[in-house]
Amino acid sequence: MSASQKPPQAAVRLALRLAWRNLGRNRRRSAISVAAVAFALFFAVVMRSLQLGVYGHMIETLVGNVLGYTEVAAEGYWPLQSLDAALPENPEWLAAVEADDQVGKAAPRVAGFAWLSGAKGGSAAQLVGIDAAREKRGVGDGPPGSIWLGPGLARQLGVSVGDSVVGLGQGYQGSLANGGFVVAGEVTVGNPELEKRLAVVSLPDAQQFYGAYGLWTSVVLSPNDPVNHRAVAARLPQEHPLEGAVWRTWEERMPELDQAIRADSTGGLVVLSVLYVVIGFGLLGTMLMLAEERKREFSMQIALGVSRRLLAATVFLEATFLAALGALIGGGAGRLVVEIMHVYPLRLRGELAEAIVRQGWAPILPPSMDPSIVVTHALLIWLLAVLVALWPVRAVFNAPTVFRG
C-alpha cells in the first residue's frame, strides 16, 4: 500500500487530497496565513495600481493630448521645434497611415511660438494649428480666424469668447508672423500649467499666420492601444516611409519624463519588496509551526512506509494552497477596490489639491486598470510562499523514523 508503488497519477491525486484536508486541521492557522498573504497582496495591488495609474494619467494628458505617442517630423525638428524644419503636406501618405489597423489617430499640426496680446495683458504661447476633424477635441473647428485658448492663458490675456487677440511671432524662414484672432472658446488638456500657454487655431489659419503654406511641422500618431505604441512606431516607418521624416516616440522626445517615471516606479517596487520580505517571514513562521506540529506524525507515517516524497509533496502543496487562497482573496479584494476607484476616482481636496494643481496636474488619482498588476504580484507572492514551503519539505526529509517526543 505504500504510495511509491502507486501509479504516479494516483500518488499526485492522493497528495492533493491530503494537502487539501490538512488545511482544515488547524483552521485558525490556515486562516492567519491566508490573511497574511491576502493582506500583502491587497496592498500591493492597490498601491501599484494607483502608482501606475497616476503615471498613466500623466502620460495620457501630456502624451495623448499634447505630444502624441509618436511624432513624425522633419529631421531637424526635434528638439528645436523650429518651423523652418517643416514637412511638405502629403495627404496620400496621411491617408495610408490612417488606414492602418493599429493607428487610432494621425493628425497633422503646424506648431510654433507666438506672443499673444489681449485686452488686459500678453503672454508667450504655443500657437498650434490642428485638423479639427482628425483630432476630435471639439476645438479648431469654426469660422476662419477663430482661436481657442487654455483657461489660464485666457485669464492672463483678460479675454473671453468673442474678444479679439493679436498674435506676433517668428514665422516660416524668418518671416514675421502676425495676425488677429477672435476667441471662440477654451481648450483643456488636463494640465493647468500647459493650459497657461496653449492656443489652438485651425490648420489653415496657422499656416497663414506663420506663412508656412503647404507645410506641416509634425504629424502626431496615437495607436489604438497605447500599450504597444512602441511596436507600432517601429513598424509604421517601414510600411509607410516618408522622405526626410523621422519617427519619434514620446520616450525618445522626452527621455527625462520617461526616466523620472521609471525612477519613481522603481522606488515603489523597493517599498513593496520590503513588505514582501516581512510577509515572507510571517509565512516562514507558519511553515515552522506546521513542521513542528507534525514531526511526530511524519515519523510515524514514514515508519509505516509512506514515502518521504509523498509527504514532502503534501506539505509543499499545502503551502501552495494557502498562498493561492490568500492570493485569490487579496487579489480579488484589491481588484475590487481598484474597480471602485476607477468608477469613483480619488479626488484630492484642500491644500494638497492646490499643491498638485500648482505642479501642473489635475488633482485626481485614477488607478491603472491593467490586469497584469494583479497577476504579477499574485505570482510574486505565490513564489515567495513556495520558497518558504521548502522549510517543512526539508523537515520531512530530516524526520527520524523513530520519534520520541
Added chain:
Amino acid sequence: MTLGLVLLLRMAWRNIWRNRVRSSVVFVSMGLGVWAGLFLMGWASGINDARVQDAIDDYLAHGHVHVAGYTADGTNLRALLPNASAAVAQLEARPDVRGVAPRLQVPAMVQAALGSSGLLLQGVDPQREAQLFTIPHRLPDGAFLADTAREFNGVVVGQALAKRLDLRVGDPVVFTYQDTAAAVHSTLYTVEGLYDGTSNLTEEAVAYVRLDRLATELGVPQAAHDLAFRVDPSDARQKQSLEAVCAEIQEDFPAFQVKSWRKTAPEMGYVDEIMAQALLLFMGIMLLAMAFGILNTMLMAILERQRELGMLMAVGLTRQRVFALVVLETVLLTGIGLPFGLLLGHATLVFTNRTGISLEAFADGLAEFGISPVIYPQVVTHWYLPVVALVFILSLLASLMPARKAVSLNPIESMRAL
C-alpha cells in the same frame, strides 16, 4: 502583585527561548522590518530636505516682500514695489536678515535663430543675487551678468533651454514682452552665460537679465516686483521661528506683504507633510503585516503548550495571570527584535548620511523633479519614538487573540491533550 509580575516576566522570558528557531524568525523579521522602514523614512526625508534646500538656494530664498496681488509667475505686472532700493535698505538694516535681492519678473517669449519658447524673464541685481542664491555661481559657461557696458544687454539662460534652442554664449536672442502700459517690446539680448539649476523645469522657465536694464525697458525705474531675502540659518530651519521672523518683518512693512517660502511655494512645504503621513501609513502597513507573523507564532506557542497551561491553571495560576503571561511573552518577543532594528537602521542612516548614495543612472529623471542625483538620507531620530510606539501597540493587539485562546482552555481537558 509585584512579585507576581516579576515571576510572570521570568516565565515569559524563558518561554521565548524554548523554541529558538521560531523566536529567531520573529526577531529577524522585526529587526529587518524596522530597519527597512527606518531607512525608507530617512531616505525619503533626505530626498525631500535636499529638494527644499536646493529650491531655496536656487530661486526660493527664505522669504519675500511684495505688494498684495503679486504672483510669482509674473502675470500681474502692475503689482510693483515703487521704491525698491529704499525697501531693500530698510530690510537689510534688520539684524535677522542675511541678504536681500530685488527682482522684476515679466513673462516673455524668447526667439533664437532656430526656435522660440516662453519663459519668465527675471531682472536681478547680479551682486545681490549672488549673495542669496547658488545659480550665479553655477555657470559652466560664461559669466553672470558681469558686463556693465551701457549698451550691452546680457542674459543668462538655463542649460536645458540652451540645449533645446541650440544656444551658446555670445548668441543673440530676442525677448518679446509687454510693459505695464500693455505696449509690446521686442529687445535684442546676447547670451552671456548658461546656468546649471537643480531642476530642469527651472532651467527652461527662467532667464536672468540686469534689473536696471529691464526696469528701464518696462518704464518702471527704481521698482521691483519682489524682494527675496534670507534669514539666519538657525531661524530658517524651524517652521515656527521662520514664520515669527516674517511676522516681525511684516510690522516694518505695513503697506506690503511679507511671506515665508512655505507661503509663496506651498507645494514645497506640503510635500513634507504629505510624505510624513505616507511614511507613517506605510510603516503601519508593514508592522501590521508583521503582526500577522507574531500572531501566528504565539498561537502556535499556545497550542503547543496546552497541556502545560492546563496544569498551571489546575494548580492555581489565575486566568488573569495566564492572560498577562501571553501578553508579556508577545511584547518581549517583539521587544527583542526592535532595538536591533533601531540600532541597525540608525547605523545605516548615519553611515549613508555621511557617504551619500549616488543615483547617477537616474540623474536626468531626478532633475525633472528637481532632485540632485546624490541622496543623503536623514537620520530621522524624531521618528524613532512613533515607530517604537507603533510596534508595541501592534504587538499588544497581536497578543490578544492567543491570550484569549489560552484563557479559554479548560484545565482538565488540556491536561489530557497530547
